[in-house]
Amino acid sequence: MFKSPRKTPNAVENLAENWDVVVVGAGIAGCMTAGTIALKGKGNVSVLLMDRNPPTEAGKKTVLGWVCGDAVGEHHIKYIHEHIGTTYGKPEMENRVTAVYVYSPDMKVRVPFEGPGYVLDRPKFAKRLLDDALKAGVEFRGNVQATELIQENGTIVGLHGQTVGPGVNQPFEIRSKLIIDTSGMSTKLRRNLPIPSHIEKEINKDDVEPTARLNAKLRDGIEVEPFHCDIYLDAEKAPGGYLWLFPKSEDKVNIGLGIQQKRSPKPLSALLKDWLAADDRFKDIQPLSDDSNLTGSWQVSVRHQNDCLVANGYMICGDAAWFPNPISAGGIGPGLIGGIMAGEAAVRAIEANDFSEKQLWQYNLDFVNHYGNKTAGLEVFRMYLQTLNNDQINYGMRHFLSSDEATEISLGEMPHLSVGKKIVKLFRGLGSYKAFSGLVFTMGRMRALNELYQNYPKDPAQFDAWKANVDSILAQGRARFH
Numbered sequence: 134m135f136k137s138p139r140k141t142p143n144a145v146e147n148l149a150e151n152w153d154v155v156v157v158g159a160g161i162a163g164c165m166t167a168g169t170i171a172l173k174g175k176g177n178v179s180v181l182l183m184d185r186n187p188p189t190e191a192g193k194k195t196v197l198g199w200v201c202g203d204a205v206g207e208h209h210i211k212y213i214h215e216h217i218g219t220t221y222g223k224p225e226m227e228n229r230v231t232a233v234y235v236y237s238p239d240m241k242v243r244v245p246f247e248g249p250g251y252v253l254d255r256p257k258f259a260k261r262l263l264d265d266a267l268k269a270g271v272e273f274r275g276n277v278q279a280t281e282l283i284q285e286n287g288t289i290v291g292l293h294g295q296t297v298g299p300g301v302n303q304p305f306e307i308r309s310k311l312i313i314d315t316s317g318m319s320t321k322l323r324r325n326l327p328i329p330s331h332i333e334k335e336i337n338k339d340d341v342e343p344t345a346r347l348n349a350k351l352r353d354g355i356e357v358e359p360f361h362c363d364i365y366l367d368a369e370k371a372p373g374g375y376l377w378l379f380p381k382s383e384d385k386v387n388i389g390l391g392i393q394q395k396r397s398p399k400p401l402s403a404l405l406k407d408w409l410a411a412d413d414r415f416k417d418i419q420p421l422s423d424d425s426n427l428t429g430s431w432q433v434s435v436r437h438q439n440d441c442l443v444a445n446g447y448m449i450c451g452d453a454a455w456f457p458n459p460i461s462a463g464g465i466g467p468g469l470i471g472g473i474m475a476g477e478a479a480v481r482a483i484e485a486n487d488f489s490e491k492q493l494w495q496y497n498l499d500f501v502n503h504y505g506n507k508t509a510g511l512e513v514f515r516m517y518l519q520t521l522n523n524d525q526i527n528y529g530m531r532h533f534l535s536s537d538e539a540t541e542i543s544l545g546e547m548p549h550l551s552v553g554k555k556i557v558k559l560f561r562g563l564g565s566y567k568a569f570s571g572l573v574f575t576m577g578r579m580r581a582l583n584e585l586y587q588n589y590p591k592d593p594a595q596f597d598a599w600k601a602n603v604d605s606i607l608a609q610g611r612a613r614f615h
């Protein structure tokens with residue numbers, strides 16, 4: 134039934150379609166991966182990008198929309214320009230901000246957390262990403278859902294799927310030399326990966342945050358400063374997570390919150406309601422719904438990326454690989470740059486006609502060296518933060534977290550705790566030996582993890598021993614901050 138001028142013939146031609154690469158999920162990561170393959174493959178690679186949504190809704194996480202805070206750091210956008218030459222602008226980059234500020238629960242301290250960035254018009258950004266991929270030569274197919282991977286002799290060689298939409302559930306089979314899974318947090322493909330590999334299949338539920346967001350217009354006369362994004366730490370209003378206000382303009386905002394479920398006495402929707410009712414800026418706000426991007430919630434991972442991103446004939450990228458930052462939950466940037474790296478790895482595999490784990494392994498190294506070397510340390514820092522009450526956060530931010538230290542943490546580096554005075558002050562002020570010793574413990578584990586990731590295994594054969602060390606340190610963090 135599927136006809137494509139770009140398909141590559143092989144022995145199974147009569148049984149099913151056959152592609153060089155199939156990318157499952159046309160969100161941020163999938164569009165960037167597929168587009169990079171087509172671009173760098175220079176017309177010699179057949180690449181199919183499929184999504185369960187129609188093309189107008191590619192990347193939509195749920196029926197309610199592209200549920201996201203839509204903030205992305207400028208450094209990620211620069212990376213894209215440097216690697217594939219793409220430049221973005223209006224209308225998809227809706228608002229440029231110069232900083233992201235983090236506020237203490239008592240609102241007395243604010244520290245800049247990350248540098249400049251953008252608040253995206255997400256539906257328009259999704260369209261731009263898909264348009265770019267199509268222009269580069271990707272074939273897109275909407276309303277089709279991948280249901281399971283096909284393996285032969287320990288290698289992924291294709292997938293089964295079905296068409297979706299009213300009244301049609303037609304099964305199909307597609308063969309491909311390489312399947313790249315960018316189907317997001319809900320991926321069934323990774324969870325049911327039918328071959329032995331180093332990819333972790335399941336995520337611990339404490340490493341997943343339910344997260345809700347609302348795009349809204351403020352009431353007449355109320356404005357916010359449009360040149361910075363705000364993150365509010367508050368262990369009561371957003372237990373184990375944070376609240377955010379990301380401005381689309383002076384009077385249009387993307388607001389929301391993420392929580393760790395086990396620390397919250399209330400459901401997410403009730404906490405969002407409470408916040409809207411308590412903050413005068415949000416009185417009589419009007420949800421923006423003209424672009425079918427409605428109020429909604431979804432899950433985001435707040436752990437380090439999957440330590441292995443490749444298997445024979447199979448790769449993972451984006452939320453399917455737990456790319457979001459463990460502290461900020463920012464997954465757009467790593468999804469975009471990871472998509473470029475995944476695409477480059479796929480092209481190298483095509484050129485070598487080798488789709489083995491070993492051939493694809495360089496993608497692990499590229500991602501870890503550029504981005505992933507800090508995330509396991511940040512995961513321990515996140516576990517620690519989630520145990521603090523508002524007094525402890527207020528004190529810590531007032532006396533401990535200078536702008537430089539906040540930046541260091543956001544980069545996954547070690548804040549300089551060695552200044553004796555500061556430690557004594559912190560120790561006394563927190564009034565809690567537990568919080569202080571927890572911080573010292575965290576710094577030690579972050580240092581050890583950062584060192585381990587400097588030595589990410591260059592060969593799959595060294596992976597298990599290295600991974601055992603990583604897991605053992607993270608287990609110490611989990612045992613301490615449960």
Ligand SMILES: Cc1cc2nc3c(=O)[nH]c(=O)nc-3n(C[C@H](O)[C@H](O)[C@H](O)COP(=O)(O)OP(=O)(O)OC[C@H]3O[C@@H](n4cnc5c(N)ncnc54)[C@H](O)[C@@H]3O)c2cc1C
Binds near residue numbers: 158203
């Ligand atoms: C409320 C919220 C706020 C957030 N705020 C921010 C933020 O401000 N900044 C930031 O950087 N990150 C943020 N994130 C994280 C960010 O949204 C994600 O990291 C990012 O969207 C991941 O992109 P992706 O392409 O990997 O996956 P997704 O965006 O989830 O896309 C997956 C795609 O795969 C498709 N799909 C799924 N299963 C199948 C299947 N079986 N077959 C075919 N297609 C399938 C889906 O339809 C979808 O199009 C937030 C997340 C949430 C939930």
